[in-house]
Amino acid sequence: MATVVDSSNPKSNFPIQYRELNYLNCSKGWKSWFFTLDHKRIGIMYLIGVTCSFFLGGIFAVLLRTELLSPSKVLMGPDAYNQMFTLHGAIMTFLVIIPGVPAAIGNIILPVMLGAKDVAFPRMNLGSFYLWMFGAAFFLAAIVLGGLDTGWTFYTPYSITTSTAVITALLGVFILGFSSIFTGLNFIVTIHTMRPPGMTWFKMPLFLWALYATALIQILATPVLGITGLLLVVERAFHIGIFDPTLGGDPVLFQHFFWFYSHPAVYVMILPAMGVISEVIAVHSRKHIFGYRFIAYSSIAIAVFGFLVWGHHMFVSGQSRMVAVIFSAITFSVSIPSAIKVFNWLTTMYKGSIRFTTAMCYGLAFIFIFSIGGLTGLFLATLATDVHLHDTYFVVAHFHYVMMGSSLVGLFAAIHHWWPKISGKMFNEFWGRIACLGVFLGFNLTFFPQFILGTRGMPRRYYTYLPEFQGLHIMSTMGAYLLGLSSALMAGVLIYSVYRGKKAPANPWGGASLEWQCSSPPPHNNFDHPPLAGDPYVMESVVYNEEVGGFVPVECQGDNKESVTASGDKEV
Amino acid sequence: MKLFIPNLLANGEAGFWFPSQGSTVAESVDSVYFFILYVCTFFFVLIVGLMVLFMIKYRHRPGVEAEKTVTHNLTLELSWSVIPTLLTIVMFWIGFTSYLDMRTPPASSYEIDVVAKKWSWAFKYPNGWIESELHIPKGEDVTLTMASDDVIHSLWIPAFRTKMDVVPGRYTQEWFNATKAGTYPLMCAEYCGQKHSEMVTNVVVHETRGDFDKWLQVASDIHKNKTPVEAGEYFYKSRGCIQCHSLDGVPKNGPSFKELFGKERKFTDGTSTIADANYIRQSILEPQSKIVDGFRPIMPTFKGQLTDQDISAIIAFIKSQK
Ligand code: HEM
Ligand SMILES: [Cu+2]
Numbered sequence: 001m002a003t004v005v006d007s008s009n010p011k012s013n014f015p016i017q018y019r020e021l022n023y024l025n026c027s028k029g030w031k032s033w034f035f036t037l038d039h040k041r042i043g044i045m046y047l048i049g050v051t052c053s054f055f056l057g058g059i060f061a062v063l064l065r066t067e068l069l070s071p072s073k074v075l076m077g078p079d080a081y082n083q084m085f086t087l088h089g090a091i092m093t094f095l096v097i098i099p100g101v102p103a104a105i106g107n108i109i110l111p112v113m114l115g116a117k118d119v120a121f122p123r124m125n126l127g128s129f130y131l132w133m134f135g136a137a138f139f140l141a142a143i144v145l146g147g148l149d150t151g152w153t154f155y156t157p158y159s160i161t162t163s164t165a166v167i168t169a170l171l172g173v174f175i176l177g178f179s180s181i182f183t184g185l186n187f188i189v190t191i192h193t194m195r196p197p198g199m200t201w202f203k204m205p206l207f208l209w210a211l212y213a214t215a216l217i218q219i220l221a222t223p224v225l226g227i228t229g230l231l232l233v234v235e236r237a238f239h240i241g242i243f244d245p246t247l248g249g250d251p252v253l254f255q256h257f258f259w260f261y262s263h264p265a266v267y268v269m270i271l272p273a274m275g276v277i278s279e280v281i282a283v284h285s286r287k288h289i290f291g292y293r294f295i296a297y298s299s300i301a302i303a304v305f306g307f308l309v310w311g312h313h314m315f316v317s318g319q320s321r322m323v324a325v326i327f328s329a330i331t332f333s334v335s336i337p338s339a340i341k342v343f344n345w346l347t348t349m350y351k352g353s354i355r356f357t358t359a360m361c362y363g364l365a366f367i368f369i370f371s372i373g374g375l376t377g378l379f380l381a382t383l384a385t386d387v388h389l390h391d392t393y394f395v396v397a398h399f400h401y402v403m404m405g406s407s408l409v410g411l412f413a414a415i416h417h418w419w420p421k422i423s424g425k426m427f428n429e430f431w432g433r434i435a436c437l438g439v440f441l442g443f444n445l446t447f448f449p450q451f452i453l454g455t456r457g458m459p460r461r462y463y464t465y466l467p468e469f470q471g472l473h474i475m476s477t478m479g480a481y482l483l484g485l486s487s488a489l490m491a492g493v494l495i496y497s498v499y500r501g502k503k504a505p506a507n508p509w510g511g512a513s514l515e516w517q518c519s520s521p522p523p524h525n526n527f528d529h530p531p532l533a534g535d536p537y538v539m540e541s542v543v544y545n546e547e548v549g550g551f552v553p554v555e556c557q558g559d560n561k562e563s564v565t566a567s568g569d570k571e572v
Numbered sequence: 573m574k575l576f577i578p579n580l581l582a583n584g585e586a587g588f589w590f591p592s593q594g595s596t597v598a599e600s601v602d603s604v605y606f607f608i609l610y611v612c613t614f615f616f617v618l619i620v621g622l623m624v625l626f627m628i629k630y631r632h633r634p635g636v637e638a639e640k641t642v643t644h645n646l647t648l649e650l651s652w653s654v655i656p657t658l659l660t661i662v663m664f665w666i667g668f669t670s671y672l673d674m675r676t677p678p679a680s681s682y683e684i685d686v687v688a689k690k691w692s693w694a695f696k697y698p699n700g701w702i703e704s705e706l707h708i709p710k711g712e713d714v715t716l717t718m719a720s721d722d723v724i725h726s727l728w729i730p731a732f733r734t735k736m737d738v739v740p741g742r743y744t745q746e747w748f749n750a751t752k753a754g755t756y757p758l759m760c761a762e763y764c765g766q767k768h769s770e771m772v773t774n775v776v777v778h779e780t781r782g783d784f785d786k787w788l789q790v791a792s793d794i795h796k797n798k799t800p801v802e803a804g805e806y807f808y809k810s811r812g813c814i815q816c817h818s819l820d821g822v823p824k825n826g827p828s829f830k831e832l833f834g835k836e837r838k839f840t841d842g843t844s845t846i847a848d849a850n851y852i853r854q855s856i857l858e859p860q861s862k863i864v865d866g867f868r869p870i871m872p873t874f875k876g877q878l879t880d881q882d883i884s885a886i887i888a889f890i891k892s893q894k
Contacts, residue, residue, distance in 0.1 A: 078766050078767065078769070079766055082763075082765070082766065082768075149765070151763050155723075155724060155762075155763070157722070157723050157724070157740060158723040158724065158763070158764060158765060161722070161723065162765065245739075245740040245741025245742075246740075246741075248741075249741075250741070251724060251739060251740060251741065252739060285630070285638065286632075286637070286638040287638050287641070288640075288643045289643070290641075290643055290644070291643075291644055291645075291649050292643065292644070293644070294649050294653075316726065316735050316736055316737050317737045317739065318736065318737055318739050318742065318744040321671075321672065321675050324671070325668055325671075328664060328667065328668065328671075329664055329668075332660035332661070332663070332664055335656065335660060336653060336656055336657055336660070339615075339652065339653075339656045340649070340652060340653055342619060343619075343649075343652045344649075346619065346622050346623060346626065347648070349623070349626040349627075349630060350626060350630070350641060351630060351638065351639040351641050352626070352630045352638045352639075353630065353631075353632045353633075353636060353637055353638040354626070354627060354630050354631050354632055355631075355632045356627075356631070356632075364623060364627065367619065367620075367623055368620055368623070371615070371616055371619050371620065372616065375612040375615060375616060376612070378608050378611075378612060378660070378663060379605065379608055379609075381660075381663075381664075381667075382604060382608060382663050382664065382666075382667030383667040383668055383670070383671035384597075384600065384601050384604045384666070384667045384668075384670035384671045384674065385601060385604055385605050385608065385667060386667075387601070387671065387674060387733065387734060387735050388601055388605075388730070388733040388734075388735065390735060390761070391726060391728075391735075391761040391762060391763075392761065452588070452589065455589045455590055455605075456589070456590065456591055456730070457591050457730030457731075457757065457759075459728065459759055459760070459761045459769075460761075460763075461763040461768060461769075462768065462769035463768070463769045464769045464770065465769065466757060466772075537643075539638065540640070
């Protein structure tokens with residue numbers, strides 16, 4: 001492969017900038033990373049951790065799908081299969097999606113977007129990263145110490161009776177919960193206290209609104225998960241009779257506790273991704289976001305409603321009809337703010353100047369996939385249809401459309417959108433887009449057939465199945481292979497760019513929010529002078545500059561302000 | 573291609589989305605489903621259509637900048653908040669009314685008790701007969717009263733569009749009225765461990781109540797269908813002997829049946845006898861008359877509950893426990 005050369009800009013060499021100090025090269029050695037208090041480095045470490053977890057969970061997924069090529073044994077027996085889907089689900093949920101956008105991308109971008117030097121509590125930030133590592137280590141320990149076969153939902157009484165390493169895994173979840181709470185707390189305080197002069201709440205980029213709403217959920221809901229996990233540990237260890245029916249406990253109580261956290265957690269997974277998409281669509285269409293306030297309020301609305309709908313996971317658990325009806329009604333309320341956002345994004349594209357960068361391609365894929373994910377949620381919110389669809393492949397398809405198709409594609413969009421800022425390098429757009437196309441096609445081929453499997457009668461968490469389902473399972477597995485290869489290609493493109501990529505300008509896409517005002521990668525303290533915040537979506541405030549190979553503020557155009565001289569090229 | 577297409581499309585007489593409708597509620601569930609599907613398809617086409625249109629029309633062209641448009645329009649935004657809200661209210665409503673039918677067992681219906689355990693189903697008919705397949709008559713309301721022996725299971729019959737969890741420690745109910753004779757799969761939908769995916773059996777819908785009754789009569793005529801040892805095993809399990817008598821030699825509340833037949837038994841009153849057919853018969857009908865040394869007199873009598881033929885079968889079963 002030839003190195004990336006942007007033919008539109010022959011002067012893509014910036015010798016002066018190579019010698020500039022930035023957060024990546026300002027100090028060296030492993031200690032300077034492991035004890036860093038720089039939010040960007042902490043974010044990078046999260047990103048690496050999340051990526052490794054994603055590939056581990058992904059390998060499990062590919063093995064699971066391979067097993068399902070045939071109703072009889074292909075690779076493994078039922079015990080191994082049950083452990084594998086449990087670990088796949090638990091790793092993807094707790095180690096990939098929940099920390100993905102907020103902890104990894106949020107950590108890197110949030111302070112820069114605020115024009116701040118760092119988060120409010122840098123030490124706590126490092127602490128929450130180590131808690132995450134520690135929690136992840138418990139998960140890995142659980143794999144070694146007998147595995148885990150409860151499903152990531154840990155339903156009682158099965159989780160009380162199984163002989164696998166439930167306690168180890170639950171301790172892992174407990175620790176990860178603290179990490180999540182600390183990150184949320186940090187973000188809330190940072191957003192409250194460190195906004196720069198001029199940035200009122202309604203001048204704040206929508207990504208920050210999304211992170212703020214997410215953080216609220218994290219600190220309010222996660223303690224419930226922690227306590228539920230501890231109760232289950234206590235129940236397993238001392239047989240107290242909380243959830244165990246043989247001791248007078250109530251197994252459905254566990255489901256209430258569990259979903260009281262886990263339903264809002266679903267919004268921890270999707271809200272930040274929605275925030276990313278608001279940025280990506282606006283910047284790459286070069287348009288002011290449409291309906292700013294509606295999008296901002298809808299994030300908060302989703303966070304609030306998200307707490308009221310957990311009972312929709314239990315329509316067939318034997319809960320009273322009255323309760324089921326109430327939960328069904330409230331559940332629909334969550335769909336409205338999501339619909340609002342989708343229409344706002346579309347209107348933002350109207351009369352824009354849309355550039356099909358890789359980030360934008362992921363943004364468009366997000367709209368497509370999230371629409372399917374969100375709309376299929378309506379079938380599950382409706383009582384009569386949920387009774388048939390609950391615990392089937394329809395649900396598997398639905399949550400993959402939301403969790404993987406939307407949250408993860410949102411994460412991919414974020415990575416590509418901010419990659420020049422994070423790494424200081426441009427990646428190869430051509431191969432980036434090929435990977436994006438592969439992810440999109442592979443994803444839909446994997447999960448769309450599962451809707452049909454579900455309605456036709458295929459329950460989830462099944463190691464073997466009736467022969468008539470084989471055709472659809474084979475399609476799904478082929479999609480998974482394509483998806484796996486495309487994700488690997490994406491990782492390859494990004495890693496390659498670190499070594500061979502072209503130097504990135506401060507503002508390659510033409511964004512107007514503050515993170516595009518500092519150099520790429522940002523210096524250790526982000527900004528030399530505190531930037532002045534204006535409307536983050538006035539794209540006309542920056543224009544393309546040939547010599548820089550990126551966008552510069554309008555007022556700098558033509559005269560020798562910093563961002564232009566950064567190119568090392570003084571002529572006008 | 574040959575591999576996919578026939579499998580994909582050939583699903584018996586079933587449609588693309590669902591297996592064929594087998595119960596009275598299936599029709600209303602499917603119509604709710606299709607209503608939502610049409611609404612969703614409309615919005616999906618609208619969203620993706622607009623997206624593709626904008627992608628083409630407003631793609632970046634050199635020298636052409638984005639046009640400045642309004643950044644906010646209250647009427648537009650209220651309308652795309654209010655219209656979806658109204659539609660979801662309709663969805664909620666039709667889903668809710670159809671759900672009420674599904675969850676209200678009719679007052680007089682044929683009742684079958686279900687016990688779920690890892691990893692099988694036991695259906696107990698009113699005459700006491702227990703079978704691992706569910707048999708029901710067509711056109712009659714049937715109510716299942718379900719209990720679990722161990723973890724949570726969930727009884728799902730896709731053709732009937734009904735599902736209900738079976739939760740240990742409480743009873744749950746599920747009812748349906750089958751509309752078509754035939755055999756349909758019945759499965760466990762709540763993850764329950766190693767053989768979760770093998771917890772699959774059949775529902776057999778008989779054309780008339782007469783057919784069903786005949787089936788039940790023949791099936792429960794155990795001595796005709798089974799060898800004496802098999803029949804004895806059935807009574808051992810279904811009449812509760814299993815709770816106190818093990819087969820592995822370890823005494824529970826009562827002595828184990830392992831190697832019992834033909835052995836000498838010592839009793840609390842000091843007497844003893846050889847465990848033969850007469851002794852076993854007496855133990856079943858008058859359990860308090862001879863108490864084996866080391867046990868308490870807690871066994872109930874089965875007088876009037878087991879016929880002579882039943883007892884002979886049990887004796888044959890105990891005899892076979894070597
Ligand atoms: C290549 C991509 C992926 C494939 C092929 C895949 C495939 C699967 C399969 C086959 C199952 C088992 C379904 C069952 O029998 O119930 C499963 C479950 C699950 N997956 Fe994925 N998956 C992928 C990516 C993801 C991602 C990115 C996430 C999360 C962000 C995720 C979250 C889950 C969860 C939560 C479960 C449920 C586990 C459980 O039932 O306990 N998956 N996936
Ligand atoms: Cu089961």
